Every structure is written in structure tokens, then in C-alpha cells.
Amino acid sequence: MSTLKDVAEKCGITVTTVSRMLNGRGYVSEKTKKKIRQAMKELNYRPNEFARAFSLKKSSFIGLIVPSASNLYFCKVIDLIEHYVSHHGYKLLLCTSNLEVKKEIEYFDMLSANKVAGVIIASHTQDIDKNISIDAPIISIDRVISQLIPSICSDNYQGGVLAAEHLIAKGCKKLAHISGSTFLNMDANKRYYGFKEVCEKRGIPHVVTDAGEEQFLSMRYESVINALLNEHTGIDGIFTSNDIIAAQVITICSKRGIKIPEQMKIVGYDDIDLCTIYNPSITTIRQSLNDICEYAVESIIHKAENKAIPSRVTFPVTLIERETT
Amino acid sequence: MSTLKDVAEKCGITVTTVSRMLNGRGYVSEKTKKKIRQAMKELNYRPNEFARAFSLKKSSFIGLIVPSASNLYFCKVIDLIEHYVSHHGYKLLLCTSNLEVKKEIEYFDMLSANKVAGVIIASHTQDIDKNISIDAPIISIDRVISQLIPSICSDNYQGGVLAAEHLIAKGCKKLAHISGSTFLNMDANKRYYGFKEVCEKRGIPHVVTDAGEEQFLSMRYESVINALLNEHTGIDGIFTSNDIIAAQVITICSKRGIKIPEQMKIVGYDDIDLCTIYNPSITTIRQSLNDICEYAVESIIHKAENKAIPSRVTFPVTLIERETT
The missing domain is CATH 3.40.50.2300 (Response regulator)
Incomplete structure (x- = not known):
């Protein structure tokens, strides 16, 4: 089985550059990326995120729990959160709970087992905080779940x-x-x-x-x-x-x-x-859904890096006048 | 660090039962699940999906690539796919491409590195098949990408x-x-x-x-x-x-x-x-979006288990008469 080093050697670049591309962090030119992909294909090299996550004890996944993806409001939340998660080199694990507390708790079990970097929750509130056990930061958006979980809401x-x-x-x-x-x-x-x-x-x-x-x-x-x-x-x-x-x-x-x-x-x-x-x-x-979602993703990443984040954040709202008034 | 065996012993059940719950497959009563969660909490046991995936060389993630999550049609697709993915004990990695070919190729790199069980794609078609290299089944829904990629469409x-x-x-x-x-x-x-x-x-x-x-x-x-x-x-x-x-x-x-x-x-x-x-x-x-999405998820799972699946599937459509006619 070929290694990261083989790929780097074939491309005439350093292992760091290949690794940078695979982790989606730092700049790698499109030309180099293409070359790396070609070499990976020829050498049949398969990067293994799991080996990496196993050694780091932390994955680059961020979980998002919403009641439903087809709700016209939450689909916008999903779209924005996915955008910022991917922008920061993380990946989104989407969980739709259908407002079932049981399903939400099971999702927390799953996210915990997958060692997510954090969880953003925009779903049911009833006692969920008493039932979850996860070793990762949690942030709620659009609702306050408990005193212990930081929240980002609009005014x-x-x-x-x-x-x-x-x-x-x-x-x-x-x-x-x-x-x-x-x-x-x-x-x-x-x-x-x-x-x-x-x-x-x-x-x-x-x-x-x-x-x-x-x-x-x-x-x-x-x-x-x-x-x-x-x-x-x-x-x-x-x-x-x-x-x-x-x-x-x-x-x-x-x-x-x-x-x-x-x-x-x-x-x-x-x-x-x-x-x-x-x-x-x-x-x-x-x-300001865009601000809320951007702030939520950045807060999760900061918290995962052990930086302090505020416990309550409120964004302003504005009235947009149209034909119904 | 405590092990799966410690959790099973504390609960007075077999390791298989604990494992069944953690993998979300097979029946485990709510009472037992609660007992397992409690024991995991007390023993500070953290299941490690990565160790498992590392040894299996395959994760229980399924990737879904859509152009946008806030599009009123695709949000329904996401909702249904997530439902069936989760129903079968898999987890959904959501990727929104904004119709950028470059972003779609990068998502394939990421999904490949995460050893997904398969990828469902409902996005851009232009030459994507020539640029991707992934060792997992791909299925397209709502569009035909290439002769090599099975597709599920409506009529x-x-x-x-x-x-x-x-x-x-x-x-x-x-x-x-x-x-x-x-x-x-x-x-x-x-x-x-x-x-x-x-x-x-x-x-x-x-x-x-x-x-x-x-x-x-x-x-x-x-x-x-x-x-x-x-x-x-x-x-x-x-x-x-x-x-x-x-x-x-x-x-x-x-x-x-x-x-x-x-x-x-x-x-x-x-x-x-x-x-x-x-x-x-x-x-x-x-x-029949529900049928299409259910069929897509089941096909990915079958294909991941090396079962044969059809290359083209077409579901019927019906006219629903309402007030605009």
C-alpha cells in the first residue's frame, strides 16, 4: 500500500503540502492539487482520516441538530452552517430530530462516538441538557436550552x-x-x-x-x-x-x-x-441568520481549541417593509 | 481508561448488546439503553467510532452532495435522505456545492478520506465523473451523470x-x-x-x-x-x-x-x-421523492455490501390538480 510520502515524492513536493491539501487548510494551488489527485489515483493512495482522528482523539466533524431539513427556515440554517463549517475545513454531520427527544439523545450518542469537534443544536429544548453526555462543546442557536449551554439568538x-x-x-x-x-x-x-x-x-x-x-x-x-x-x-x-x-x-x-x-x-x-x-x-x-450561523461555527471552533466564548450572544433584528403592510 | 467490557459488566449485559446500541443496529430496549448511557457516564467511557472504522477500513457515513440546502426542492431531498440514512444506522455527511465543480471535486476528496460507505449526488453533472476518484459506490438522483454511475430519476x-x-x-x-x-x-x-x-x-x-x-x-x-x-x-x-x-x-x-x-x-x-x-x-x-430517496439510500447500502444494483431506475409521476388549472 502506498503512503503519503510516495504521493509527495511522485509530485516532487513536500509531505506537508500534500497533507495541507488533504486537510483542506492552508493554501495549495489548483495546479498542485490536480497533480496530487493524479498521483493519488495512479498510486491508488487512499488518505485515512480515521487514522488521523484516532491519533488526535478528535475529528473534524461538526454536528448540527435541527427539527427538520425541509422546514423553510431550518433549510436556510443548514445551508449557512454547512457553508461556514466547510469554509473552516470541517465537515457537517446533519441530524434531523423530527422533534423527538429520544432521537436527539441518540444523535448525541452518535456524535460523541464520532468524536465531533462540537455540536450546534437548533432543536427541541425540553430537558435535553439533562440527558446528554458528550465531551465536546455544544452551542444552541435560535433558542436557549440551559444555563450551561451557550446560545446565539436574535433580539x-x-x-x-x-x-x-x-x-x-x-x-x-x-x-x-x-x-x-x-x-x-x-x-x-x-x-x-x-x-x-x-x-x-x-x-x-x-x-x-x-x-x-x-x-x-x-x-x-x-x-x-x-x-x-x-x-x-x-x-x-x-x-x-x-x-x-x-x-x-x-x-x-x-x-x-x-x-x-x-x-x-x-x-x-x-x-x-x-x-x-x-x-x-x-x-x-x-x-441576521448569516451572522448567527457564522458566529455559531466560529464559536464551536474556538471552544474546541479551548478558547473562551461568551455564554449569551444576541444579534439585532430589522423590519423589512413590503406589500402586506 | 475504561473499556466496552467494563460498561457491559457494570450493566450485567453482554458486550454484543452494548455494541449493538452503539452501532444503532438490532433491537435494544429503551430501559437497557438508559442503563448503558448511565454506565458510560459513570465510567467516563467514550466509544470510538474511529478505531472501529480504522479496523473496518470503512465508515458508516454516507455523503450527500446537493447544489444548495435552502432550495425548496433540495431541502426536501436532504430531509428524506437523512431520514433513511439514519434509519439504517448510518450518518449523513452533507455537502452543498453551490454548483461549483471545484467544490464538488474537493467534497469527493473529503468523502474519500473519510472512507464513506457511499455517495449520493444530486448536483452538477458537467464532467464531474472524469474528475473524481473514490473507492465507494456513487449513485445519482434526479439526474444522469454518466453511464458508469447508477441513477434514480422520476419519469x-x-x-x-x-x-x-x-x-x-x-x-x-x-x-x-x-x-x-x-x-x-x-x-x-x-x-x-x-x-x-x-x-x-x-x-x-x-x-x-x-x-x-x-x-x-x-x-x-x-x-x-x-x-x-x-x-x-x-x-x-x-x-x-x-x-x-x-x-x-x-x-x-x-x-x-x-x-x-x-x-x-x-x-x-x-x-x-x-x-x-x-x-x-x-x-x-x-x-415520488420519498421512493426515490429511500431507494437511493438502500441501493448505496446494498452496493457497499457488494450486492448488485440496477444502473437505471425510473419512478412514475402523477398529476395533482389544484387551483391553477
């Missing part, structure tokens, strides 16, 4: 404030808030607190309704929206806790003959791609 | 036939087809051939326009759609090569005051979640 309270102020400035007299699921993402509840405080200060009547786990996974909120509109009259502004709900509010209003934005104004949350594809385009609270 | 030709026949049956007199990108996915071109053949047989005038790589990555097709409607008059039915284009045709028709389905009928492709969320809901050609 959810401010998001709620911006949404309520915008709807009131646009002339709304009675507001509603549809939350994603207060049970699943406690930090996002601050969106409601911000919204509520503005309504109370300004003397604007408001109602709130909460979607459940089932709606979250299926991305179908029609029953919750219809119930809200059936039970409460006079609502002329709705702030939804994600853009997927906002899109469905538009569809239901259209079916009920309620004109947007004349009779109903809508503010979503997240600013996923759907907001500009949809008709009308959706006013929303933009999370 | 794209039949999809085009169904779409054209449906639009004609609904009374359309002049049809258009907007393709995703003929350059990127050659097998999907058959959608156009099926569509064209029906139009020609039935004497229905038709035009075709092609979106590019840029539109595919950004999921923004407005310029292509507007150009089509500006350059051709009398079009009353459009068949789009994916549902994202169909959604944007709806938005543009609405802005232009063209009524759907009265003045314009639309048939999309794929049946992604957007079809039923959108207003109006989108008639589409449903791909």
Missing part, C-alpha cells in the same frame, strides 16, 4: 416591539399575534412580550394564539388561523412568529375576501426566501 | 406528457414551457420532449424558454417570466420545470392583471410544500 424582544409599532403606525386598531409554538422555542416567546408591551402602552386591544408542535412540523397553520378569525372580530393587523404562518394568513384572507393591506396588515418573522416570492410580498422581521 | 418524459395533456384538456390554445436549466439537469430535459411531442401531435402552438444557473441558485425567475410574457402574446397555459417558477408565474400574472385559472393555467413540477401553501394552490407533477 426576539425587539422583533416583537418593531412589529407592533409598525402595525400601529400603519393605522391598525386591533392586533393579533400567532406564535410558532411557545412550548418549543422559549426564547421566541420574547417576540410576544415585546409585541404585548407596545400594545399595552399604546392602548391597542390585542389577542394571541399559539400553534403547536404538529403545525410546526407540517408547516400547516390553516386551522389556527381560521379559529383566530372566527373567534375574534375586528382584527386588522396580525404579527406572526414566522413567515410560513404569514403566507398562510395571506391565503386565508384572500379566500375570505379580506383585502391585504387595506383591511388586514401582516408582519412575519425571519425573512425567508418565501417573503419576496409570495404574492403580495411579506413585510417581516429579518433575523 | 421526466411522462411528466411533460401529463402536463401538456392536462393544459390542453382544460382548453389552452397556446402553451409555453419554462425549463429550470437544461444545462444543469439533462434528464429533466425529457420533460420538455414529452411536452413538445404532445403539443405537436395535437397541433397546439408552443414556445419554450430556459432559465440559467443564476436563476436556479437564487430561485428568482422573474426576469425570465417577464421576458416570455413580453415577447409572446396569447399564451394561456404554462408548464414550468419546477414549482418555484410556477409560484413566480402566479405572482407576475397577478401583478399584470392576468386571472388564474381563467386567463392563464399553470402546471408546476415536483409537488413541494409551497404548492399547497400558495394562493392559488398549484397544480403540479408529483415526483
Whole structure:
């Protein structure tokens, strides 16, 4: 069996250069890379990450646990995390939990056995911290899991404030808030607190309704929206806790003959791609998802290198005005 | 350092049972799993997948290469592949190539170094087969990469036939087809051939326009759609090569005051979640994505076990009628 040294000799370069390319760190020219690949092919050399990881006692994998990859918000999270993980020469082990605590714990077992450099979790929160045992840094994004696990979130309270102020400035007299699921993402509840405080200060009547786990996974909120509109009259502004709900509010209003934005104004949350594809385009609270994901990956790498990282990080949000208001 | 044997002894069970749980294969009761986790924690035992993979010369990773994780179609692919990979006790290494050939080749280097059990590729096709060297089975889904790489697709030709026949049956007199990108996915071109053949047989005038790589990555097709409607008059039915284009045709028709389905009928492709969320809901050609992904994962595992697998597999498609027709 041929070795790394054989490959380097055949190319007339140092072992360090070959190793640099295989580890995806440091600069190696495209020409040299091509030469190395050719030599590896001819010598039938197979690099062995496992031997390396075995000796280092640490792999270059980073685990990401999300509830679902097909959710329009989480698919963006996956895309960004994968980008930054790969940019830093690490590889992404993707785990989708379907919100099953049992499955999440099993994923932690698997990630631990694979000696990941760290785990980014953007999924279920209920007691998961009490059930996991892993010798690698964990960071949560978009939600706070426990005091012991560092978290990176956007400013959810401010998001709620911006949404309520915008709807009131646009002339709304009675507001509603549809939350994603207060049970699943406690930090996002601050969106409601911000919204509520503005309504109370300004003397604007408001109602709130909460979607459940089932709606979250299926991305179908029609029953919750219809119930809200059936039970409460006079609502002329709705702030939804994600853009997927906002899109469905538009569809239901259209079916009920309620004109947007004349009779109903809508503010979503997240600013996923759907907001500009949809008709009308959706006013929303933009999370700096790119910053959050970049920061999460860098924090995991810093932590894996035993550097200190902050326990709580909050990124600002902005209101993006579009056709629904 | 404690061993697997110590854990088994502490639990009063066999090493095989502990190993079964760690590998995620075969049945282990929840009660026993809990006991094993507790013992591992107390003994500070860390299973080492690397040692195992090193001795087996093969890991339990399966690589998946897609152009983007945030594309509304590919996020569904990722979700399903991850589900089946994890169901079979394997783990998913996710690679998003952004359609860069260079990045795809680098991912193959990485997957090779990590001794993956196999690679599922649903991305760029141009000459990738000439540049890769990996000692593991490769399967392509949704596209045919080369004669040497087995592929699993849906019946794209039949999809085009169904779409054209449906639009004609609904009374359309002049049809258009907007393709995703003929350059990127050659097998999907058959959608156009099926569509064209029906139009020609039935004497229905038709035009075709092609979106590019840029539109595919950004999921923004407005310029292509507007150009089509500006350059051709009398079009009353459009068949789009994916549902994202169909959604944007709806938005543009609405802005232009063209009524759907009265003045314009639309048939999309794929049946992604957007079809039923959108207003109006989108008639589409449903791909059996679940079957395709399940079959792909099982084929990789069979191939990794040196079993024979077919070189070409085609799953049927169905037309799902909704409000756009």
C-alpha cells in the first residue's frame, strides 16, 4: 500500500503540502492539487482520516441538530452552517430530530462516538441538557436550552416591539399575534412580550394564539388561523412568529375576501426566501441568520481549541417593509 | 481508561448488546439503553467510532452532495435522505456545492478520506465523473451523470406528457414551457420532449424558454417570466420545470392583471410544500421523492455490501390538480 510520502515524492513536493491539501487548510494551488489527485489515483493512495482522528482523539466533524431539513427556515440554517463549517475545513454531520427527544439523545450518542469537534443544536429544548453526555462543546442557536449551554439568538424582544409599532403606525386598531409554538422555542416567546408591551402602552386591544408542535412540523397553520378569525372580530393587523404562518394568513384572507393591506396588515418573522416570492410580498422581521450561523461555527471552533466564548450572544433584528403592510 | 467490557459488566449485559446500541443496529430496549448511557457516564467511557472504522477500513457515513440546502426542492431531498440514512444506522455527511465543480471535486476528496460507505449526488453533472476518484459506490438522483454511475430519476418524459395533456384538456390554445436549466439537469430535459411531442401531435402552438444557473441558485425567475410574457402574446397555459417558477408565474400574472385559472393555467413540477401553501394552490407533477430517496439510500447500502444494483431506475409521476388549472 502506498503512503503519503510516495504521493509527495511522485509530485516532487513536500509531505506537508500534500497533507495541507488533504486537510483542506492552508493554501495549495489548483495546479498542485490536480497533480496530487493524479498521483493519488495512479498510486491508488487512499488518505485515512480515521487514522488521523484516532491519533488526535478528535475529528473534524461538526454536528448540527435541527427539527427538520425541509422546514423553510431550518433549510436556510443548514445551508449557512454547512457553508461556514466547510469554509473552516470541517465537515457537517446533519441530524434531523423530527422533534423527538429520544432521537436527539441518540444523535448525541452518535456524535460523541464520532468524536465531533462540537455540536450546534437548533432543536427541541425540553430537558435535553439533562440527558446528554458528550465531551465536546455544544452551542444552541435560535433558542436557549440551559444555563450551561451557550446560545446565539436574535433580539426576539425587539422583533416583537418593531412589529407592533409598525402595525400601529400603519393605522391598525386591533392586533393579533400567532406564535410558532411557545412550548418549543422559549426564547421566541420574547417576540410576544415585546409585541404585548407596545400594545399595552399604546392602548391597542390585542389577542394571541399559539400553534403547536404538529403545525410546526407540517408547516400547516390553516386551522389556527381560521379559529383566530372566527373567534375574534375586528382584527386588522396580525404579527406572526414566522413567515410560513404569514403566507398562510395571506391565503386565508384572500379566500375570505379580506383585502391585504387595506383591511388586514401582516408582519412575519425571519425573512425567508418565501417573503419576496409570495404574492403580495411579506413585510417581516429579518433575523441576521448569516451572522448567527457564522458566529455559531466560529464559536464551536474556538471552544474546541479551548478558547473562551461568551455564554449569551444576541444579534439585532430589522423590519423589512413590503406589500402586506 | 475504561473499556466496552467494563460498561457491559457494570450493566450485567453482554458486550454484543452494548455494541449493538452503539452501532444503532438490532433491537435494544429503551430501559437497557438508559442503563448503558448511565454506565458510560459513570465510567467516563467514550466509544470510538474511529478505531472501529480504522479496523473496518470503512465508515458508516454516507455523503450527500446537493447544489444548495435552502432550495425548496433540495431541502426536501436532504430531509428524506437523512431520514433513511439514519434509519439504517448510518450518518449523513452533507455537502452543498453551490454548483461549483471545484467544490464538488474537493467534497469527493473529503468523502474519500473519510472512507464513506457511499455517495449520493444530486448536483452538477458537467464532467464531474472524469474528475473524481473514490473507492465507494456513487449513485445519482434526479439526474444522469454518466453511464458508469447508477441513477434514480422520476419519469421526466411522462411528466411533460401529463402536463401538456392536462393544459390542453382544460382548453389552452397556446402553451409555453419554462425549463429550470437544461444545462444543469439533462434528464429533466425529457420533460420538455414529452411536452413538445404532445403539443405537436395535437397541433397546439408552443414556445419554450430556459432559465440559467443564476436563476436556479437564487430561485428568482422573474426576469425570465417577464421576458416570455413580453415577447409572446396569447399564451394561456404554462408548464414550468419546477414549482418555484410556477409560484413566480402566479405572482407576475397577478401583478399584470392576468386571472388564474381563467386567463392563464399553470402546471408546476415536483409537488413541494409551497404548492399547497400558495394562493392559488398549484397544480403540479408529483415526483415520488420519498421512493426515490429511500431507494437511493438502500441501493448505496446494498452496493457497499457488494450486492448488485440496477444502473437505471425510473419512478412514475402523477398529476395533482389544484387551483391553477
